Amino acid sequence: MNTCRIGLVSVSDRATQGVYPDQGIPALEDWLSSALATPYVVESRLVPDEQPLIEQVLCELVDQLDCHLILTTGGTGPARRDVTPDATLAIADREMPGFGEQMRQISLHFVPTAILSRQTAVIRKQALIINLPGQPKSIKETLEGVKDSSGAVVAAGLFASVPYCIQLLEGPYIETHPEVISAFRPKSARRQ
Ligand SMILES: Nc1ncnc2c1ncn2[C@@H]1O[C@H](COP(=O)(O)OP(=O)(O)OP(=O)(O)O)[C@@H](O)[C@H]1O
Numbered sequence: 012m013n014t015c016r017i018g019l020v021s022v023s024d025r026a027t028q029g030v031y032p033d034q035g036i037p038a039l040e041d042w043l044s045s046a047l048a049t050p051y052v053v054e055s056r057l058v059p060d061e062q063p064l065i066e067q068v069l070c071e072l073v074d075q076l077d078c079h080l081i082l083t084t085g086g087t088g089p090a091r092r093d094v095t096p097d098a099t100l101a102i103a104d105r106e107m108p109g110f111g112e113q114m115r116q117i118s119l120h121f122v123p124t125a126i127l128s129r130q131t132a133v134i135r136k137q138a139l140i141i142n143l144p145g146q147p148k149s150i151k152e153t154l155e156g157v158k159d160s161s162g163a164v165v166a167a168g169l170f171a172s173v174p175y176c177i178q179l180l181e182g183p184y185i186e187t188h189p190e191v192i193s194a195f196r197p198k199s200a201r202r203q
């Protein structure tokens with residue numbers, strides 16, 4: 012079986028300098044372990060907010076380590092050193108604007124400043140690359156989305172669309188725990 016390879020990239024000047032411990036990679040790892048029901052392997056990188064370094068790490072994860080999915084966290088805002096979306100677009104084959112649109116919709120349920128994030132998603136070769144904001148708590152918020160007290164989905168989490176996207180890119184089959192995130196999959200694409 013083709014095991015899903017997931018690249019995790021935390022973009023933070025202060026975590027890189029040791030001003031605070033990086034919470035981005037642990038938050039990504041925690042969420043994935045709660046949500047994924049099929050096996051996967053992870054490659055993690057911590058980088059400062061430097062566009063050439065971010066581009067280099069993204070290319071290494073896609074081109075050399077053959078990742079199917081890359082999640083970045085941090086550096087999506089309007090500040091001068093926030094360049095993660097710029098690096099992501101610079102190495103992209105194609106943009107997937109729906110992810111950014113949905114992320115900002117989800118985030119408005121949590122913070123009034125959601126539209127300050129320029130986060131996007133792209134495809135490079137076999138890989139889907141998705142930017143998430145830097146606040147560690149925003150990782151679960153954006154990947155999982157919003158449910159009301161009865162469990163009905165108010166804003167679908169980003170990860171609901173990830174397994175089908177990776178399948179369309181001819182990547183491995185990813186199954187999720189439905190109580191965490193219910194992934195969309197058309198009948199024709201379901202595993203028998
Ligand atoms: N990797 C991280 N680990 C822990 N906390 C983080 C991390 N990245 C961001 N944060 C927290 O989220 C806030 C917003 O994230 P943002 O990406 O805008 O960081 P920043 O203000 O540019 O700082 P830096 O790049 O130095 O982490 C930060 O100010 C910090 O409190």
Ligand SMILES: Nc1nc2c(c(=O)[nH]1)N[C@H]1C(S)=C(S)[C@@H](COP(=O)(O)O)O[C@H]1N2
Binds near residue numbers: 089093117146149152
């Ligand atoms: N879910 C969620 N989205 C969020 C936030 C957040 O805390 N949670 N912070 C917002 C703010 S204040 C900013 S400036 C932008 C960019 O954040 P980043 O530079 O940390 O990526 O994300 C926005 N989106």
